[in-house]
Amino acid sequence: MQLLSILDQLGFGLSSPKLKVVFFCLNLLPMSDHRMTRQQIYDRIRQTSKEEYILEEMKRLGFWDTTEEAPKISEELIQKKGALRRELRELMEKQRMFRDKERMLAEMRKKRMADALARREETKERRKAEKEARAKAWQEKKERSIVFLGKDYSAGLSEEEADLAKLAALNLPAFKDIKELAEAMDISVGRLRYLCFQRKLSTVSHYERFYLAKKTGGKRLISAPRPMLKNAQYWLLENVLARLEMHEAAHGFVPERSIVSNAKLHEKKELVINMDLKDFFPTVTYPRVKGMFKGLGYSEQQSIIFALLTTEPEVDQVEIDGQLYYAQKGERYLPQGAPTSPAITNWLCRRMDRRFEGVAKKLGWTYSRYADDLSFSANDTSNISRIIWQAQQIIQDEGFVIHPKKLKIMRKGRRQEVTGLTVNEQVAVDRKTLKKFRACLHTIETKGYQAAEWGQGFILASIKGFANYVRMVQAEKGQALCEQVDRILAKEENKQAWKAYFANPSRKKYAYEAQKQQATIEANAVDFGSSGLAESLTPVDPQQKDEEQWWSLW
Numbered sequence: 001m002q003l004l005s006i007l008d009q010l011g012f013g014l015s016s017p018k019l020k021v022v023f024f025c026l027n028l029l030p031m032s033d034h035r036m037t038r039q040q041i042y043d044r045i046r047q048t049s050k051e052e053y054i055l056e057e058m059k060r061l062g063f064w065d066t067t068e069e070a071p072k073i074s075e076e077l078i079q080k081k082g083a084l085r086r087e088l089r090e091l092m093e094k095q096r097m098f099r100d101k102e103r104m105l106a107e108m109r110k111k112r113m114a115d116a117l118a119r120r121e122e123t124k125e126r127r128k129a130e131k132e133a134r135a136k137a138w139q140e141k142k143e144r145s146i147v148f149l150g151k152d153y154s155a156g157l158s159e160e161e162a163d164l165a166k167l168a169a170l171n172l173p174a175f176k177d178i179k180e181l182a183e184a185m186d187i188s189v190g191r192l193r194y195l196c197f198q199r200k201l202s203t204v205s206h207y208e209r210f211y212l213a214k215k216t217g218g219k220r221l222i223s224a225p226r227p228m229l230k231n232a233q234y235w236l237l238e239n240v241l242a243r244l245e246m247h248e249a250a251h252g253f254v255p256e257r258s259i260v261s262n263a264k265l266h267e268k269k270e271l272v273i274n275m276d277l278k279d280f281f282p283t284v285t286y287p288r289v290k291g292m293f294k295g296l297g298y299s300e301q302q303s304i305i306f307a308l309l310t311t312e313p314e315v316d317q318v319e320i321d322g323q324l325y326y327a328q329k330g331e332r333y334l335p336q337g338a339p340t341s342p343a344i345t346n347w348l349c350r351r352m353d354r355r356f357e358g359v360a361k362k363l364g365w366t367y368s369r370y371a372d373d374l375s376f377s378a379n380d381t382s383n384i385s386r387i388i389w390q391a392q393q394i395i396q397d398e399g400f401v402i403h404p405k406k407l408k409i410m411r412k413g414r415r416q417e418v419t420g421l422t423v424n425e426q427v428a429v430d431r432k433t434l435k436k437f438r439a440c441l442h443t444i445e446t447k448g449y450q451a452a453e454w455g456q457g458f459i460l461a462s463i464k465g466f467a468n469y470v471r472m473v474q475a476e477k478g479q480a481l482c483e484q485v486d487r488i489l490a491k492e493e494n495k496q497a498w499k500a501y502f503a504n505p506s507r508k509k510y511a512y513e514a515q516k517q518q519a520t521i522e523a524n525a526v527d528f529g530s531s532g533l534a535e536s537l538t539p540v541d542p543q544q545k546d547e548e549q550w551w552s553l554w
Contacts (some may be wrong), residue, residue: 041251049082054105143189150198156300166297171243174297183234183301195229196308198328205326207312208333223312223335232309233340240296240306241343247353252371253342259419260473262370263427269366269377271384271418272423275391276406280372281341283400284348286311287334292348308332310340342371345519350396359390368418375418384409421473429470429477437466437481444488449497458501460494 015213036044045053053530055078058064064075082448141147160177163414169173173179182189206229211219251262253309266272275464277283285513290307294300311332318325334341353369360367365378365387378385388407410416422428441463443452468483471478488494 051076051078052082055079102252111226127550133135142193144177145188146178146193146196146301149193149196149304149308151200153196153198156304158480159300160301160302162299163297170296172296172298173239175302176302181305183233184239184348187232191228192232192305195232196305198308198313198332200328202326202328203323204313206268207337220336222337224337225335225339229309230339233338236306236309237340237343241340241347243345244296244347246343246346247350247357249350249353249357249368251368252346252373254346254465258472259370259421260427261353262368262375262494263418263423264373264422265366265368266377266418266423268424269416270412271374271377271381272377272410272418273384273388274408274409274410274418275374275376275395276405277372277374277395277402278401278403280345280400284334284341284511285344288399289334289344292344310334310344312339313339347369349398352394352400355394355398356391359387359394362417363387370419373419377418377423381411427473428472434470437463437470441481441488449488449494460489460498460501464489 001038027391043052048056055064055075059066147157162174163530164174173184175184178192179189182192185192206226208226209221209223212222214220224230251259252258286307289311290303293303293306298306312332312335313328313332315326316329318327334344349369353367354371356374357365359365360376361379363383363386364380365376374391376391378387388533392402408417412424415422415425415430417430420430422430437454440452440454444459444463448461452459455466464485467478467481469478470481489498
């Protein structure tokens with residue numbers, strides 16, 4: 001009866017037969033399942049209409065025939081009437097809004113703000129997803145490629161196409177991308193990027209810089225690469241540069257060639273001319289090194305990376321608030337001390353070597369080069385001015401400069417020297433140097449090693465290194481000196497001194513000095529004079545074989 005009263009209040013009419021039937025059927029059903037509150041009935045009628053509501057209830061309860069054969073006109077009329085009423089209601093609502101301008105504007109603003117908020121949330125979510133996707137893509141790209149290495153060194157990093165035919169002709173390894181290159185070097189792409197990245201001002205330096213005194217006065221800057229970079233440079237040397245066939249006139253840092261093979265070409269000549277190229281390594285700048293790798297067949301991207309690995313800029317060290325900064329002050333060039341520098345210069349000097357060899361043969365001269373030391377010799381001295389003039393022209397054409405103070409013309413009546421070795425009769429160590437060395441050994445034997453001086457560092461290691469050096473040049477004399485040094489080292493007091501020196505924690509400093517010497521020799525940064533190279537050689541590890549103790553430093 002409660003439902004009937006509610007429907008009556010809503011204007012359905014209590015005398016309606018259909019309503020009474022609906023009411024009767026509802027009473028037959030459980031009240032808990034179909035009882036509706038007054039508010040629910042109002043809301044339902046507002047959404048549709050009274051007739052549609054009654055029709056839906058009759059259908060639901062089974063009092064309205066829904067079969068296909070049943071007439072549909074009454075049902076359609078009720079539904080159409082309800083739809084028209086709803087449309088009319090919406091139009092009347094809009095009409096009321098248009099009549100009330102303030103209300104209309106408020107509704108429009110409200111709707112616009114709601115739409116804007118929805119769009120804002122949608123945009124926020126979309127941008128968040130896009131940002132995450134970009135970050136993921138960028139991380140993946142960083143793991144397999146390098147797109148930026150500094151302001152002045154990134155222009156060609158997108159050019160990844162290499163000349164595979166050239167690389168194959170030179171028997172050089174090819175890499176399809178940076179990830180494959182990094183894997184071949186046994187480092188990550190991130191670490192490779194770290195080694196190559198260039199900043200004008202940085203708190204990181206991949207080189208240990210120090211100075212060595214020159215024999216002629218002044219000092220020479222040596223840049224020894226730190227372990228991470230040095231490993232990368234050695235990989236490049238062994239897998240790329242060492243496969244290149246150097247010109248036969250080049251003897252510096254070429255397998256099976258040495259200062260001895262270089263000097264032998266000039267034995268017993270009437271005239272020997274030595275020239276030195278001024279600032280040899282600093283003259284070879286970054287563009288030239290990059291062009292060299294590009295000429296080998298590597299892509300622009302790989303050439304940039306190889307050039308950055310093998311060059312360094314001149315820097316000023318500045319300390320600000322306790323922090324050390326390295327400020328770049330010039331163009332990148334080959335460092336003296338990197339293991340790759342000699343091989344790169346040997347390859348870049350091939351054309352110069354060919355030109356010198358052609359001129360020398362034409363004029364009856366012999367030519368050879370050890371790093372930046374050029375040597376010419378001949379028995380006919382009539383065209384000496386011509387060979388010097390042509391040498392100056394070729395050197396200038398190749399982008400180098402002759403050191404004006406190191407041009408030496410040595411005739412047979414005087415001591416002739418090539419890369420620190422005498423060549424008047426046969427290749428030999430200078431007699432005066434040998435005499436001084438024998439005197440040093442005599443002093444050690446009679447007065448002890450504390451009373452003698454030879455080279456730099458620990459004297460017992462220095463004399464052993466020089467004795468092996470002499471044996472390399474003159475086997476017979478060197479063997480006798482090595483035996484004498486072995487007798488000296490076999491004495492108990494010298495044994496104890498040797499063990500104490502290498503057992504001392506300060507040996508770390510000694511090992512560091514030895515590394516600096518190695519970097520010096522690798523870059524041909526010391527002079528091969530009569531008292532230069534071999535006197536300063538010291539073994540890295542006393543437990544190694546005699547040959548390894550001194551040869552490992554070359």
